[in-house]
Amino acid sequence: MSTFRSAVVTFPGSNCDRDMAVALEQVCGGEVHRVWHGDADLPERLDFIALPGGFSYGDYLRSGAMAARSPVMRAVADAAARGVPVLGVCNGFQVLTETGLLPGALMRNAGIRFVCRDVRLAVENTQSLFTAGYDAKQEVVFPVAHHDGNFFADDATLDRLEGEGRVALRYLDQVNGSARQIAGVLNEAGNVLGMMPHPERAIEQAHGGSDGRKLFESVLNALATA
Amino acid sequence: MKVRVHVSLKPGVLDPQGRAIQHSLEGLGFSGVNQVRQGKLIELDVDEAVTDDQLDEMCRKLLANMVIENYRVERPEEKGTAA
Numbered sequence: 001m002s003t004f005r006s007a008v009v010t011f012p013g014s015n016c017d018r019d020m021a022v023a024l025e026q027v028c029g030g031e032v033h034r035v036w037h038g039d040a041d042l043p044e045r046l047d048f049i050a051l052p053g054g055f056s057y058g059d060y061l062r063s064g065a066m067a068a069r070s071p072v073m074r075a076v077a078d079a080a081a082r083g084v085p086v087l088g089v090c091n092g093f094q095v096l097t098e099t100g101l102l103p104g105a106l107m108r109n110a111g112i113r114f115v116c117r118d119v120r121l122a123v124e125n126t127q128s129l130f131t132a133g134y135d136a137k138q139e140v141v142f143p144v145a146h147h148d149g150n151f152f153a154d155d156a157t158l159d160r161l162e163g164e165g166r167v168a169l170r171y172l173d174q175v176n177g178s179a180r181q182i183a184g185v186l187n188e189a190g191n192v193l194g195m196m197p198h199p200e201r202a203i204e205q206a207h208g209g210s211d212g213r214k215l216f217e218s219v220l221n222a223l224a225t226a
Numbered sequence: 227m228k229v230r231v232h233v234s235l236k237p238g239v240l241d242p243q244g245r246a247i248q249h250s251l252e253g254l255g256f257s258g259v260n261q262v263r264q265g266k267l268i269e270l271d272v273d274e275a276v277t278d279d280q281l282d283e284m285c286r287k288l289l290a291n292m293v294i295e296n297y298r299v300e301r302p303e304e305k306g307t308a309a
């Protein structure tokens with residue numbers, strides 16, 4: 001296959017963009033492009049777009065609300081509509097819900113406090129291009145670090161997500177009050193994944209674990225076999 | 227024209243911050259507070275030419291997240307009639 005071309009978007013206040021770029025460089029290789037939020041265009045022929053964690057625009061108004069309206073997000077939405085895989089982690093997940101690319105909303109943690117620790121997750125969907133490398137119901141450990149990770153959607157939406165296999169990851173323990181302990185969801189087409197836990201912070205043993213590696217490998221494999 | 231946009235959580239949406247405020251009030255010795263819901267008040271100074279529809283669009287597109295929040299636009303004349 002040709003060189004893997006990915007992009008990591010940086011918003012003012014992003015702080016996991018470098019971690020994401022390093023994870024992509026180390027696991028997927030190829031070219032990792034860094035894109036600024038004010039850019040109206042993305043590099044051409046992208047295989048993958050990542051929206052990193054952080055506190056874009058200082059979480060003003062609502063987490064991810066301002067970033068969702070930035071120029072680059074129109075280009076990201078266009079790319080997502082064309083089928084380009086888009087991963088939003090933490091603040092990136094909040095941006096994706098605020099953009100409407102994913103359903104629901106991420107509210108203040110039920111316990112009010114910022115949660116920063118490793119959490120156990122179950123991989124609920126192993127058919128997606130992001131999770132195909134995991135075993136069904138595999139237990140993985142990723143770090144979380146967020147204040148607004150409490151996933152909310154109405155019951156009809158939650159039932160639909162469950163029924164369509166769009167719950168990609170679920171917390172095995174109570175972390176932030178998320179509806180049905182949902183940690184990550186897919187869009188209808190399956191090419192957009194939003195998740196609060198950080199796979200890019202778990203790609204080598206020096207991080208305390210490497211369970212996140214398979215997510216990036218899955219993306220690479222999906223492209224190689226596509 | 228000064229316009230106020232009131233953004234509130236939809237009924238049924240859990241409000242952990244409101245609950246914490248309620249507990250704090252109880253801790254200060256205030257009794258009889260049955261529920262607290264925290265919202266936002268956004269004040270805009272807009273041209274007279276800005277229409278109600280445009281204000282509505284501003285709310286739906288940015289000021290409120292329609293998945294979890296409701297909004298109410300309060301214009302100066304409404305305030306006048308209320309007084």
